[in-house]
Amino acid sequence: MCSILQIIQLLLNVAFFIMLVHIIMSWLINFNVLNLHQPLVHSIWDGLSRLLEPLYGPIRRMLPNTGALDLAPLVLFIAIIIFRDILIPNTMVSVGCFGARF
Numbered sequence: 001m002c003s004i005l006q007i008i009q010l011l012l013n014v015a016f017f018i019m020l021v022h023i024i025m026s027w028l029i030n031f032n033v034l035n036l037h038q039p040l041v042h043s044i045w046d047g048l049s050r051l052l053e054p055l056y057g058p059i060r061r062m063l064p065n066t067g068a069l070d071l072a073p074l075v076l077f078i079a080i081i082i083f084r085d086i087l088i089p090n091t092m093v094s095v096g097c098f099g100a101r102f
Contacts, residue, residue, distance in 0.1 A: 002095065002096075005091060005097065006097075012080050012088070016077075018048065019076065021048065022073070023073055023077075055076055056070075059072040059076055
């Protein structure tokens, strides 16, 4: 059980950093620091968007329409932080994974 929780925590950490890169890239693109006409930037942006869109889609359908402000990344970001930093460590303690690193 401890190994499964550690794998879930690792996957949440990876998702956290992928989302962080996606959010920072979106800011840099919107402030014209990065240009989507560059092939490398476009490839990275397209890959990250395709990777995260299945996660954002259901959240966008539940949230009210806020126009140009997309709150789906924020909601998912908060959910990942809650699972990664609160629920998984508490579950590890309750299961008895005392030697596990959180």
